[in-house]
Amino acid sequence: MAADKPLLIYSTDIAPEWIDYNGHLRDAYYGLVLSYASDALMDHLGLDEAYRKATSTTLYTLEQHQHFLHEVMKSDHLEVRVRLLAADAKRMHVAFDFYTDRYPDPVSIGEVMLLHVKQGATPGAVPFPEAIARAIAALLSASAPWPAPGPASRPLELRKR
Amino acid sequence: MAADKPLLIYSTDIAPEWIDYNGHLRDAYYGLVLSYASDALMDHLGLDEAYRKATSTTLYTLEQHQHFLHEVMKSDHLEVRVRLLAADAKRMHVAFDFYTDRYPDPVSIGEVMLLHVKQGATPGAVPFPEAIARAIAALLSASAPWPAPGPASRPLELRKR
Numbered sequence: 662m663a664a665d666k667p668l669l670i671y672s673t674d675i676a677p678e679w680i681d682y683n684g685h686l687r688d689a690y691y692g693l694v695l696s697y698a699s700d701a702l703m704d705h706l707g708l709d710e711a712y713r714k715a716t717s718t719t720l721y722t723l724e725q726h727q728h729f730l731h732e733v734m735k736s737d738h739l740e741v742r743v744r745l746l747a748a749d750a751k752r753m754h755v756a757f758d759f760y761t762d763r764y765p766d767p768v769s770i771g772e773v774m775l776l777h778v779k780q781g782a783t784p785g786a787v788p789f790p791e792a793i794a795r796a797i798a799a800l801l802s803a804s805a806p807w808p809a810p811g812p813a814s815r816p817l818e819l820r821k822r
Numbered sequence: 823m824a825a826d827k828p829l830l831i832y833s834t835d836i837a838p839e840w841i842d843y844n845g846h847l848r849d850a851y852y853g854l855v856l857s858y859a860s861d862a863l864m865d866h867l868g869l870d871e872a873y874r875k876a877t878s879t880t881l882y883t884l885e886q887h888q889h890f891l892h893e894v895m896k897s898d899h900l901e902v903r904v905r906l907l908a909a910d911a912k913r914m915h916v917a918f919d920f921y922t923d924r925y926p927d928p929v930s931i932g933e934v935m936l937l938h939v940k941q942g943a944t945p946g947a948v949p950f951p952e953a954i955a956r957a958i959a960a961l962l963s964a965s966a967p968w969p970a971p972g973p974a975s976r977p978l979e980l981r982k983r
Contacts, residue, residue: 681857682874683941688860688883688934692853696842699849713843722849725888726978732945747980754980772978773849780844784893814978817887817933819908819915 667742667758667807668800670705671698675735686733691759692725695771698741698757706796708777716779718787720753723774726814731768737761739768744804748797750788751777758810772814828903828919828968829961831866832859836896847894852920853886856932859902859918867957869938877940879948881914884935887975892929898922900929905965909958911949912938919971933975 673694681687703709703720713719733739740760747754752774759769779787789797834855842848864870864881874880894900901921908915913935920930940948950958 682871683880683882687854687857688886689850689854689857692886692888693848693850696848696850710843719844721844722890724890724978725849725853725886727853727886729883729885749980752980754978774978774980816977817885817915817935817975819910819913819935 667744667804668705669740670743670757671701671741673697673739673741675733675737675739677735680735684734686735686737688727688729691727691729691733691769691771694739694741694759695725695727695757695773696722698743699755699773699775702743702755706800707793712793716790717781718777718779720775721778721784723752723776725771725773727769727771728812729769730766730811731761731764733759733761733768737763737768743800744807744809745797745800746772746804748801750794751786753797756809756813767811770809770811770813828905828965829866830901831904831918832862832902834858834900834902836894836898836900838896841896845895847896847898849888849890852888852890852894852930852932855900855902855920856886856888856918856934857883859904860916860934860936863904863916867961868954873954877951878942879938879940881936882939882945884913884937886932886934888930888932889973890930891927891972892922892925894920894922894929898924898929904961905968905970906958906961907933907965909962911955912947914958917970917974928972931970931972931974 679690744756758767840851905917919928
């Protein structure tokens, strides 16, 4: 089944307390929306609460990048679409595209590196079990056709404008 | 006056609601702490509420990168130190190092690119006024001696481990 867009993984209205003194969504709350979208992705892949409780494993975020491309207002509704960019036995590199109704292009794009970790006295990375690995492979295939709809992860530097 | 560490710009305890199902600080709330540290930096440089109201200018975050280096627990107290990495007439590239008492090295390092914007019907970038530019230059000089205490901004990719 061909979809016409990457998988819609999470959507939310803007909570009033997320608006800052500039009158729009405070930068940090893009990160919270991404974090909730990442939770939804875990549910989608079978890394849900039951799995986490049964195995004491979870995902740790190692690194996160966020591009802020358009202002988001309190009246906006955010839709977050997911593209799995890469994965190995223990890690996923995931992109989340944030859309509103007011722009055809994303208002923000976030990328994260996620690591599968067994918690305990000394938390350590462990491979995804086979069923999860299959779900990851399926999402990787489904994501392959989609080009990045905006800037990708890059080093921060003062480029000439 | 020689300081033995970069400027302490913000500190905070961990709010109980910032703890996630993994038992430590949710990734997104590092971003919120960085956002508050960024507000404190604005006050430090004279880009405070009075300035913002008088001029209708403020800072927009263009891009943000965050490294998550150690787990942060609810009993931790976060100290955020600031290093100004680069600046031009309208932009600042800032690093924020997050410390707790439990580790000598940072638990997290965030970097942001900030743009000076005049708000209105069509927001647009404008140069910093002279007094602010002087404060920025002073912080840039004060930051110069400090090496990065951990990883710097880079592209996200699945490197071999």
